[in-house]
Amino acid sequence: MTGKLLAIILLVSAVAAGAGMYYLQVYGFYYDVAAKPGEDVMLLAEGAEDSQSISYSAFQAIDADSSPIRYRACFETDLTSEDLSAFQPVKDPEPLTAPGWFDCYDAVAIADALKSGQAQAFMGTKNIHYGVDRIVVLTNDGKGYVWHALNNCGEKAYDGTVVGEECPPRPEN
Numbered sequence: 298m299t300g301k302l303l304a305i306i307l308l309v310s311a312v313a314a315g316a317g318m319y320y321l322q323v324y325g326f327y328y329d330v331a332a333k334p335g336e337d338v339m340l341l342a343e344g345a346e347d348s349q350s351i352s353y354s355a356f357q358a359i360d361a362d363s364s365p366i367r368y369r370a371c372f373e374t375d376l377t378s379e380d381l382s383a384f385q386p387v388k389d390p391e392p393l394t395a396p397g398w399f400d401c402y403d404a405v406a407i408a409d410a411l412k413s414g415q416a417q418a419f420m421g422t423k424n425i426h427y428g429v430d431r432i433v434v435l436t437n438d439g440k441g442y443v444w445h446a447l448n449n450c451g452e453k454a455y456d457g458t459v460v461g462e463e464c465p466p467r468p469e470n
Contacts, residue, residue: 323396327367330358338372338441340384340433341420348422351376353441359399365426366393370443371401374435381417381435390418390432393444407434407442427467428454 339348358370392404410416421431428451450464
């Protein structure tokens with residue numbers, strides 16, 4: 298009898314721990330980002346140091362304090378491809394996935410649009426966090442998507458290799 302009781306307690310504990318971890322990964326750490334008009338969607342012009350705001354509407358975003366690369370956003374814009382020619386493109390961007398409940402952002406569809414030429418990726422803001430850049434993708438039909446991605450310095454910093462002199466100094470905590 299004691300063995301059965303211990304097995305049941307162990308099984309219930311495992312299920313509860315698994316459900317708790319699932320909840321925390323998919324829902325627990327995320328929060329809605331309050332829109333800051335004129336600051337949410339910015340693009341970096343070729344040769345510029347600072348990003349500039351673009352026109353957008355229907356902005357939705359989520360983020361989590363647990364990681365600098367959990368930011369995802371969706372928006373709409375009326376910019377044309379001619380308007381975008383002055384901004385710095387990003388080569389081979391890889392959209393990061395978002396939780397399934399964040400309906401407006403579909404990483405697979407964004408990647409397909411980038412491959413087919415229906416969307417273009419641009420540098421939003423360099424080093425929004427240390428080693429992390431903000432990537433902005435705009436589709437031909439006026440939809441926009443944003444995510445954070447590790448840049449070269451971030452990849453080096455997080456995989457343990459020597460960062461090197463080309464990277465800015467790490468901020469103090």
